Amino acid sequence: MGEGPHVNGHRMNSVRRAILKWFRRHGRELPWRHSENPFHILLAEILLRRTTAAAVARVYPGFVRRFNEPKDLARARLRTLEKKVASLGLQSVRARHLRETAKRILLEHNGAVPQEDVSLRALPGVGRYVSAAVRNFAFRIADPMVDGNVIHLMNRLFSTGFTGPNDAKAWLFMGHFGGRKQQKQLYWGIIDLVAAVCLRGNPRCSQCPLNMYCDFLRTIPSPNPG
Numbered sequence: 001m002g003e004g005p006h007v008n009g010h011r012m013n014s015v016r017r018a019i020l021k022w023f024r025r026h027g028r029e030l031p032w033r034h035s036e037n038p039f040h041i042l043l044a045e046i047l048l049r050r051t052t053a054a055a056v057a058r059v060y061p062g063f064v065r066r067f068n069e070p071k072d073l074a075r076a077r078l079r080t081l082e083k084k085v086a087s088l089g090l091q092s093v094r095a096r097h098l099r100e101t102a103k104r105i106l107l108e109h110n111g112a113v114p115q116e117d118v119s120l121r122a123l124p125g126v127g128r129y130v131s132a133a134v135r136n137f138a139f140r141i142a143d144p145m146v147d148g149n150v151i152h153l154m155n156r157l158f159s160t161g162f163t164g165p166n167d168a169k170a171w172l173f174m175g176h177f178g179g180r181k182q183q184k185q186l187y188w189g190i191i192d193l194v195a196a197v198c199l200r201g202n203p204r205c206s207q208c209p210l211n212m213y214c215d216f217l218r219t220i221p222s223p224n225p226g
């Protein structure tokens with residue numbers, strides 16, 4: 001594995017600070033962001049894969065009330081779960097994963113969400129990103145995180161050319177970019193910036209707090225040359 005793209009540390013720090021500052025003023029209030037309950041955070045992260053935060057926010061409070069603990073979810077009827085995930089536009093495999101994950105937490109971890117990456121990733125439907133998110137958000141373990149939002153924003157800002165969330169160079173890069181703390185607010189800021197400002201089709205660069213650091217913006221021809 002190569003070292004990956006090099007970005008000047010000063011520029012990285014400036015961008016990181018700008019994202020954190022923007023998030024403090026404009027970040028979204030999403031119900032799972034207030035939770036310290038590892039099981040609830042795990043549920044949110046599994047539900048959030050391939051759907052929007054706004055859609056999950058509509059069903060999440062009812063979902064965690066009904067399936068407050070692993071035992072509640074482990075004994076849920078599959079049909080009930082399938083209906084709930086279908087309302088998010090998700091396939092029934094997600095329902096099976098949720099129930100199986102709850103059963104495994106009960107049987108193999110005494111009902112407590114494990115902290116180790118290897119144990120988390122052994123749970124059905126939990127990949128590297130969900131594991132890192134749970135460790136970071138629930139247990140305050142400083143793990144870097146890479147998903148489609150991170151790839152999109154880093155590629156635009158720094159011309160990193162990452163190919164997707166499985167690109168090992170992107171994980172290495174975020175290890176540096178996130179710094180020692182890998183703050184959750186930084187990652188929430190990235191998610192919210194991509195949802196509201198750095199849109200994939202038509203980015204709102206004039207409103208962007210990162211526009212003075214962005215490679216992509218420099219490649220857009222000026223509408224008023226001269």
Ligand code: SF4
Nearest residue numbers: 198203205208211214
């Ligand atoms: S300046 Fe534009 S392209 Fe660059 S990060 Fe901001 S919104 Fe995205």
